[in-house]
Every structure is written in C-alpha cells, then in structure tokens.
Amino acid sequence: MATILSDADASSETSSPAIEVPEVVIDRLPQYVRTLTHLLEEGVEVTNSQQLGEQLQVTPAQIRKDLSYFGRFGKQGRGYRVRHLLTELKQILGLDSEWNVAVIGVGRLGNAILNYPGFNPDGFHLVAAFDNNPRNVGQEVGGIVVQPMSDLAETVTSRNITIAIVAVPSPATQSVVDLLVECGVRAILNYAPINAQVPAGVRVRSIDPVLALQSMTYYLNFPEAPVNGLRPAG
Amino acid sequence: MATILSDADASSETSSPAIEVPEVVIDRLPQYVRTLTHLLEEGVEVTNSQQLGEQLQVTPAQIRKDLSYFGRFGKQGRGYRVRHLLTELKQILGLDSEWNVAVIGVGRLGNAILNYPGFNPDGFHLVAAFDNNPRNVGQEVGGIVVQPMSDLAETVTSRNITIAIVAVPSPATQSVVDLLVECGVRAILNYAPINAQVPAGVRVRSIDPVLALQSMTYYLNFPEAPVNGLRPAG
DNA sequence: GACTGTGAAAAGTTTCACAGCT
C-alpha cells in the first residue's frame, strides 16, 4: 500500500488524497500514461473507460476505480479529455519533474543502457556513469564520462541523483545497492538476476528476461487454450 | 488462473493436480528456482520456508502455500532438500526441457539480446534471428545468421521454435506479434514500449525499463519511509 | 442517451494457527 499524506480535498487540483492507494493501482498508472500518450499522438481528444480498457486489456470498471483514488477526471456522459487526464496522471506519478539517473556498471549491458534513447523523452536523464574497472573510468559512453565508484557519494549529492540503474555482475550487485542506499538513492532499477535486499523506504525493480521466459514455459506445457501442437525442443 | 489437466495424485511424481493454480503463484516459482539454485551453488543441502522467505522477502507461509498447490515436497520437522525441490519446481515450470527461441529484429537491442550470455544456461536456446532490413539479412549476429522475415513460418516449424523475443521498433511490433501468433508461437517476450494485443492462449511479457522507473517516481514524491530529503531534478 | 464515480458484492490472495509427521 502507498500511504499518501496531506489534505483531503481532491477537487481538480490533483492534491494528494489522505487515503491509501493500492500499490497495484500505482503500477498500472504508467501504462495509462503510455496509452493516453499514444491516443494524443493519434489526435484523439476524448476517450472513455471502454476504449482505454480495450487498449490496455483491462476492464472499464477497473480504470474508473483506479482513477477514482485520485480525483474525478471525467465528465459523465462524455468521458475523459485525453490531454487533461494525461497531465493529471503525469503529475500524480511525478512525471512532470525531470529525474537525474546514474548508471552503475558500464560493461556490455551498461553500455547498451547508456546508448538506449528511450529514457530521455520520458524525463529520465542519465547524467552519470560509474565503474569499478580503471580501464573503463575516463572513457566516454553515450556522451557521459565514466567515473570511479569512489566519486559516487559526492556526485549523487552534487548532481541531485535520485534514481540508479544497476548493471554490474550479479556477485557485485548487493554491495553496489548497499552503497547506493547509503548515498540516499531510494529507487533502483536492477538488471542483475539477483534479489537485492534493501531497507524499507527504498524501491527496487528488476529487469530479468529469463524470469519472464520461465513463467511462460509453464503455460506452454499446460496450455489453457491450445493454438497448435508444438512442444519443447529438448 | 492456470487450469491444469489430468489426474489428481500428486504423490512425489509432480503429476499435474486437477485444480487451478493462481497465476501469481506461477509467477513466483521462477524466483524460487533461482534462489534454490543459488543455495545449491553455496553447498546448502537442506532449507526451510523460513530461510527461503528471508532470501525472497516473502512470508514463510506463502512459500508453503505456494508449494502445496503442486505436492508435498518437504519433510515435517526437517524442511526441504534443496536439490529435490529444485528438480520438482523445474519440472513443474517445464524447465527440464530445452526451448528454442527466435529473436525478431536485430537492431541495437536485438544485437544485445543475441549476445547476452544469460539465456543458454537456463535452457533457452536462441536458434534463429529475423529482420526486415536486407542490410541485416545474411549477417552473423551472436553466432546466428540473420534470416529474412519471409523465412519465419518455415523456420518456426522446422526448428521447433515455441518462444519469440520481439525487439523491433514500436510501430512494427503489433504486426510482428500477429505474424508470430499465426505461425503458432504462444509465448512472446516483447521489448517494445507497446501493449501488443494477442488472442487467448498466447502469453506476452514485456521488458520495459521506462515503465519500471515511472512506477517508482510516485514513491519518490510521496515517500512512505523517507531516507533523505532529495527531490526531483527539474 | 451516454458515460462517470462509487458503494457493495464477489473473487482472489495472503496470513494465521495448529494438527500431524519426523
């Protein structure tokens, strides 16, 4: 659950409701943002829970319920103004701010991340990169000069870095995460296939393609709705 | 929910129970597999729900309940034999088989995927790569010769490919997914920031680092348990 | 007439607590 603070009046100002918003709801909001962004790009000005639900493969009731935690953004009989709802949701998620991000580890994966063009348009600025290996320090990767790990604490503060992307080898992950937490980083995106332990108040999300594949193989062996008769390869 | 077929006797044979296993449970099993693998590597032979729960940051009761959907793998008073439980879980998930995987799109991202060494040790074999662009067709990437999209149907069948990893630009994703489904692929790992629509019986998982970051910024603005006073950069 | 926002009901998921085995 996500406890929110402050005053109760949720008129049209997207002020913070004084109630608990389920974490599953927060996890869906970025998807709503993405779909609304696409609709806006297509020139759609008004939408409704039915249409949003189709795009997102979610029931219309769920969308209405989710939005109701934060305010009344729609007009009965009409639906939602796409631009308005998008602005509100971005504000709720803190996406009206820009966020400075550090990348830890500039191996193959860290390199790919630093060169990935998808973060900046969404307000996430990769502003620093760190590595253990003296060979990598001083190199420029994706326009950023790699710094030694010993610079981390100083740079996190001076550059106001609040988010870190960890792309170091598995065995190093926990100690890097510990260091980041110590430096005040409270949001970490972890690319290593490891369950890093963090204190309460710090969030970790993991990107793990193997886990994603492994949860699908179950259904390949016991298909709910068989499409054809293919079986495992081995 | 995951409907499972066949006979009820779940003695020690990991035969399929004739009941429904919640999807959340299936999603956790790969994590159990990973933790058990680590324990085995460290030479731990016996564990218990308490220890597993600590590693996975999950309650011991949840682990016992999850496992109980599939059989009785532990010994009262003793716990679980790590190697035995690992074998059972891998079998349940279909990870005792090898799976042939195709990669669609060999741009920057597809390249990184084909060169990522993490899939093979877990039984996922990248055996084919496809691309639209004639410049890329015929090139060797990560030891695989890139084929034209027109080869897809034939190769999926002849090489018994059941899983596809889609790494094409967003606008091309839906049509590639449609084509894969038509070819009989029922498990798709999608790297594009797009919600692909698929018919029932086909599973899609998405890897989307931006969505992961966006759900964390919410908590950075309304921290449940503040660690320090850092704010957004903008 | 068409849609939202929302209490209340239903469904799903987690946790409790303890009987029972080793």
Next chain:
DNA sequence: AGCTGTGAAACTTTTCACAGTC
C-alpha cells in the same frame, strides 16, 4: 522440538450495478 501442509480467517483487489451528471 521443529518443521510442513492446510483449512479457515483476514485482507486485498476486481467486478457489478446503478444513482447521478452532462
């Protein structure tokens, strides 16, 4: 004594259904 496996209870999340507004 120490742990599992599991019904039952508690809690969470989704869906229903409809009053209210545009």
